[in-house]
Amino acid sequence: MAWLYVISSNDAETVYNAVRLANVSLKKGKEVNMFMLGRGVEFNEISTPEFDVKAQVEEFYAGGGELIV
Numbered sequence: 166m167a168w169l170y171v172i173s174s175n176d177a178e179t180v181y182n183a184v185r186l187a188n189v190s191l192k193k194g195k196e197v198n199m200f201m202l203g204r205g206v207e208f209n210e211i212s213t214p215e216f217d218v219k220a221q222v223e224e225f226y227a228g229g230g231e232l233i234v
Contacts, residue, residue: 167196175204181216184208184225191228198231206234 170187172180183199190197201208212218225232 167198170197170199171202172199172205172208173202175207175211177211177213177216177218180205180208180211181218181221184218184221187230188221188224188228191225191230197225197228198233199225200233 168187168190170183172183174180187197187199208218208222212220222232
């Protein structure tokens with residue numbers, strides 16, 4: 166069964182936690198896709214020292230996840 170995470174926020178903490186959850190799903194062997202919608206497409210620009218969204222997204226790609234923007 167495939168999982169789809171839809172992210173429509175540009176809040177760093179929210180996106181960080183959503184991608185982190187997607188990464189946990191990948192590690193458990195799930196097929197995972199993320200769809201960035203609305204403000205969610207700004208995910209590359211919202212990392213902060215506390216919420217490193219970019220690193221989480223890189224981990225998502227490395228784990229075999231598919232990102233749809």
